[in-house]
Amino acid sequence: MNICIMGFGSVGQGVARVFQMKKEQIKEDHGLDLNLIAAVDRSGAAVNLEGLDLNLLLETKKSTGKLSEYPENGAEGISGVEILEEVDYDCLIEVTPTNIEDGEPARSHILKAMQDGKHVVTSNKGPLALNFRELADSAQKNNVQFKYEASVGGAMPIINFAHETLSGCRIESIYGILNGTTNYILSRMAKEGSSYEQTLNEAKELGIAETDPTQDVEGEDAACKVVILANSILKIDATYQDVEVRGISQITPESISLAKKEGYLIKLIGEVSEDALEVSPRLVKEGSPFAVDGTLNVATLKTDLADDVTVVGKGAGSLETASAIMSDIISIWKTN
């Protein structure tokens, strides 16, 4: 399978490293021969239709920061859409940054690939939260597969799990912690009794929170995931504007301590149901499945037959997120 990776940051490089680590095993186990032929970042692209040298690719990005510096086959200044026009690939992996203003450039990359009859795998929440219906319709019209397991909860299995393992059940609601950064901050505040500002700064120093943490702390990132789960699992035709969102920036150490005295923790919870699309701080019982610490994500799917099913896993990370992308690629290969 010839693959093009759009975006070569934490997730894109994670995918390349997984290809390096698992290429032979995947060939042996699934008969799938992974061949990365193009990788694109803001500087341009590295292209080799015979297959890029993954060591050289990762080393070039590490030492120069630019894929356009890839020896012999670097293309400076070429855009993502131009690359999709020029190379003959089977599957696009779209892992550029999430943009919740207009979903770009990912929306254009995904639509272009689909219109050209290519499968798409993405971890990018922006276009899914804003244009889910448009993208799903385009995939159907162009008879290609569109997979996005990594967009919700990184390595926490939820979308394919609901579609495949729980396929005999009706999912009535989903309730969960869908953002690792806010869970880290709230867990530390509960343990240390520290203020929101102090804990946020600590999270920034550790690289857990972004320099601009707005998307995480104001609940916007979790709201994107609520939209994706609503559309893909509950078949609710929702978009980002339909979600009621409240973040954690107003939570005080006093409110956390008061909750603790009564046996509760405060967590940022995303709810997906016919009645509510919401992200807000809520009380959860200590000792319940939602009492997870650190950057973990957790979600309970309420079903008609299996009752409650809870999944938990790492919501972010280079290899962790790449693992979900890998499972989407293998699934496309097996069902094609």
Ligand SMILES: NC(=O)c1ccc[n+]([C@@H]2O[C@H](COP(=O)([O-])OP(=O)(O)OC[C@H]3O[C@@H](n4cnc5c(N)ncnc54)[C@H](OP(=O)(O)O)[C@@H]3O)[C@@H](O)[C@H]2O)c1
């Ligand atoms: N990191 C995680 O653990 C995680 C988990 C789940 C989902 N996600 C989602 O996965 C996506 C990628 O995340 P990330 O952490 O890998 O982001 P990142 O480290 O910021 O990397 C983004 C990459 O996209 C490239 N890029 C930016 N604009 C581009 C354009 N117009 N055309 C081509 N490439 C472009 C950047 O180029 P330069 O290298 O030249 O700057 C960079 O290589 C995001 O949508 C994120 O929300 C991430």
